[in-house]
Amino acid sequence: MKSILSTLKEYNFNRLNLRLVLYLSILTIIGILAVGSAGGEYYQKRQMAGFALGFLAMVVLMLISYNFILKFYWILYILSVGLLLWVRINGRMGLGAQRWVDMLGIRFQPSEICKVLLILFMAACIRKHKDEINNFKFLIPLGLSLSVPVVLILMQPDLSTTIVYLAAFAIVIFVAGLNYRIIGSLFMIALPILAVMAYLIAFHPEVKILHSHQYNRLLGFYSKNVDDPKVKDLRYQQENALLAIGSGGLKGKGLYNNDETSVKNSNLIPEDHTDFVFTVIGEELGFVGCIAVLALIALIVLECFLTGGRVRDPAGKLYCYGFGSTVAIQSFINIAVNTMLLPNTGLPLPFLSYGLTSLVSMFIGMGIVLNIGLHTKKSVY
Numbered sequence: 001m002k003s004i005l006s007t008l009k010e011y012n013f014n015r016l017n018l019r020l021v022l023y024l025s026i027l028t029i030i031g032i033l034a035v036g037s038a039g040g041e042y043y044q045k046r047q048m049a050g051f052a053l054g055f056l057a058m059v060v061l062m063l064i065s066y067n068f069i070l071k072f073y074w075i076l077y078i079l080s081v082g083l084l085l086w087v088r089i090n091g092r093m094g095l096g097a098q099r100w101v102d103m104l105g106i107r108f109q110p111s112e113i114c115k116v117l118l119i120l121f122m123a124a125c126i127r128k129h130k131d132e133i134n135n136f137k138f139l140i141p142l143g144l145s146l147s148v149p150v151v152l153i154l155m156q157p158d159l160s161t162t163i164v165y166l167a168a169f170a171i172v173i174f175v176a177g178l179n180y181r182i183i184g185s186l187f188m189i190a191l192p193i194l195a196v197m198a199y200l201i202a203f204h205p206e207v208k209i210l211h212s213h214q215y216n217r218l219l220g221f222y223s224k225n226v227d228d229p230k231v232k233d234l235r236y237q238q239e240n241a242l243l244a245i246g247s248g249g250l251k252g253k254g255l256y257n258n259d260e261t262s263v264k265n266s267n268l269i270p271e272d273h274t275d276f277v278f279t280v281i282g283e284e285l286g287f288v289g290c291i292a293v294l295a296l297i298a299l300i301v302l303e304c305f306l307t308g309g310r311v312r313d314p315a316g317k318l319y320c321y322g323f324g325s326t327v328a329i330q331s332f333i334n335i336a337v338n339t340m341l342l343p344n345t346g347l348p349l350p351f352l353s354y355g356l357t358s359l360v361s362m363f364i365g366m367g368i369v370l371n372i373g374l375h376t377k378k379s380v381y
Contacts, residue, residue, distance in 0.1 A: 015373055015374050015376055016062075016370065016373070016374060017303060017307065017369075017370055017373045019299075019303060020300065020303040020304075020307075020366065020369070020370065020373075021370070023296050023299050023300050023303065024058075024300060024351065024363070024366060025055075026296060027293065027296040027297065027300070027351045027352065028051050028054075028351045028352075028359070029051075030281070030285075030289075030292070030293065030296075030352065031047065031277065031349075031351055031352035031353070032044060032047045032048055032051060033255055034255070034273075034277050034280045034281050034284070034285075034352065035047045035273045035277060035352075035353075035354045036256075037255045037256050037264075037280060037284060038264060038272040038273035038277060038280045039272070039273030039354060043273050043354050046354070046356065047354055047356075047359070049356070050355075050356040050359040050360055051359065053356070053360055054359050054360040054362070054363030054364070055363060057360060057363055057364050057367060058363040058364065058366055058367035058370065059367065060367065061364055061367030061368055061370075061371060062367045062368075062370040062371045062374070063371070064371065065371065065375075066120075066315075066316060066319070066368050066371045066372050066375070067313075067315075067375075069120065069368070070120060070123070070124040070127075070315055073120060073121045073124035073125060074121075076117045076118075076120050076121050077117070077118070077121040077145065079117060080110075080113075080114040080117045080118050080121070080149050081148055081149055081152070083101070083110035083113065083114060084110055084111065084114065084149050084152035084153060085152065086101050086110065087099060087100070087101055087110055087111075087152070087156060088152060088155065088156075091156070092107065097156050097157060097158060097346075098156050099111060099156050099158060108356070108357040109355070109357040109358070111153050111156070111158060111161050112355075112357045112358045112361040113357065113361050113364075114149060114153075115164070115165070115168070115323075115326055115361060115365070116323070116361055116364055116365040116368070118146070118149060118165070118169075119168060119172065119318075119319055119322040119323055119326070119365075120319060120368070122142075122146065122169060122172050122173075122318070122322065123172065123314075123315040123316075123318040123319040123322065124315055125142060126142075126172070126173075126176045126314065126315070126318060127313070127314045127315035127318070130176070130314055133173075133176050133177050133178060134177075134178065134179045134182060139182075146169055149165070150162055150165055150166065153165065157211050157214065158346075159210075159214055159345070160333060160345035160346060160347040161347065163329075163333070164326060164329050164330050164333070164347070167325065167329045168322050168323075168325050168326045168329065169322075171321060171322060171325040172318050172321065172322040172325075175308075175317070175318055175321045175322075176314070176318055197209055201215070201218065216234055217234065217343045217344045217345075218343050219231070219234060220233075220234025220235045220343075220344075221234075221235070221238075221340075221342075221343035221344070222343075237269060237270055237271075237276070237344060238337065238338075238340045238344055239340070240263050240268040240269050241263075241269055241276050241279040241338050241339075241340070242338075242339060242340045243263055244262075244263035244264060244268075244269060244279050244280075244282060244283040245278075245279055245282030245283060245290070245338065245339065246282075247261070247262075247263065247283055248282045248283040248284065248285070248286040248287065248289075248290075249286050249287065250286050250287050250288060251285075251286040251287075251288055252282070252283060252284045252285040252286030252287075252288070252289055253283060253284055253286075254284060255284050255285070256284075257284060262283060262284075263279075263283060264279075264280055264283055264284070273353075273354045274348060274353050274354045274355060275334065275337070275344075275345075275346055275347065275348060275349075275353060276338055277349055277352050277353045277354065278290070278293065278334065278335055278338040278349055278352065279338050281293055281352075282338070293352070294335075297327070297328070297331045297350070300324075300327060300351075300366075301324045301325075301327055301328045301331075302324075303324075303369075304320050304321070304323060304324025304327070304369050305320065305321060305324050307320045307369055307372055307373045307376065308320030308321045308324070308372075310373070310376040311372055311373075311375060311376045312376075313372075313375070316372040316375065319368060319369070319372065320369055320372055323365045323366075323368070323369060324369075326365075327350050327362070327365075330347055330348070330349075330350055331349060331350055333345055333347050334347050334348065334349040334353070335349070350362050
């Protein structure tokens with residue numbers, strides 16, 4: 001108890017980023033309202049419970065020094081791999097993927113929790129070897145260690161989450177100071193590999209690079225034969241989502257409305273309380289609601305980056321940039337899917353989509369960002 005009190009005395013709570021807390025709260029409340037309108041009272045109450053649990057976890061982690069957590073970075077890595085292996089061995093199927101596990105009567109998605117754990121691991125590992133960041137004797141073992149959880153997620157299968165992981169890892173290693181020559185070399189190696197894979201996916205679907213549902217999503221998105229019944233069925237969800245957002249106009253049709261012309265009320269958008277919650281916001285809160293959501297997400301990401309820019313410790317800097325990038329990338333992909341700019345992926349929108357694991361994990365990640373902010377020398381105000 002004395003050690004906890006002494007640690008708290010070291011914090012200057014004038015540096016507590018209340019702006020970030022406010023942005024997170026407003027965005028999550030918008031999500032709760034949209035989930036309730038789309039999914040009903042049951043899902044809304046569960047999302048409210050997730051908000052309360054996540055907010056509590058954020059406060060607790062805000063008060064535990066991130067440097068103390070980083071001491072156990074290998075334990076965090078082993079825990080991440082262990083959870084993902086558990087999914088592989090004893091996971092629950094849902095919507096064509098094996099991503100969930102049950103513990104003490106609670107079902108959760110380990111890949112969401114591992115987003116936080118693996119960025120912490122990477123930040124701590126790089127801090128310990130900061131002078132070796134451009135040494136292949138360090139980069140190769142780091143890459144191999146990170147490839148294990150990435151492969152396990154890809155095998156679930158969960159290609160969209162895999163892309164988010166890889167992008168976040170790439171940003172962290174770039175911010176850490178990776179030499180441009182190495183970046184160029186890796187790009188030159190990856191480019192022909194990706195080109196060959198794209199060619200095989202497009203012209204030789206018999207080569208099983210993607211799972212059938214992943215290939216079908218690409219087929220439906222890129223096919224020019226829009227009159228084909230199969231293509232129509234594959235594009236059904238996204239086209240209705242685009243129709244719903246467009247029908248919202250400037251101010252929307254209102255939350256919980258009984259409008260007979262509502263795409264949502266006609267049950268034309270499956271999973272509208274999860275992956276397509278942005279569509280509900282677009283239809284019911286209109287252009288104004290969409291801009292508000294985009295602005296709040298941008299402000300949250302900006303606060304993460306500003307916190308990372310203020311802290312002197314490289315691990316704190318890398319974590320803030322890594323986690324802020326994760327929120328930004330995942331939000332971009334989800335909204336691009338809702339607006340039919342990208343193929344359907346099944347990726348939740350941070351702080352808005354229904355899902356307790358995703359919501360609580362995001363608040364846990366933000367709790368660590370707030371804690372890092374308490375260690376900065378410069379006030380957030």
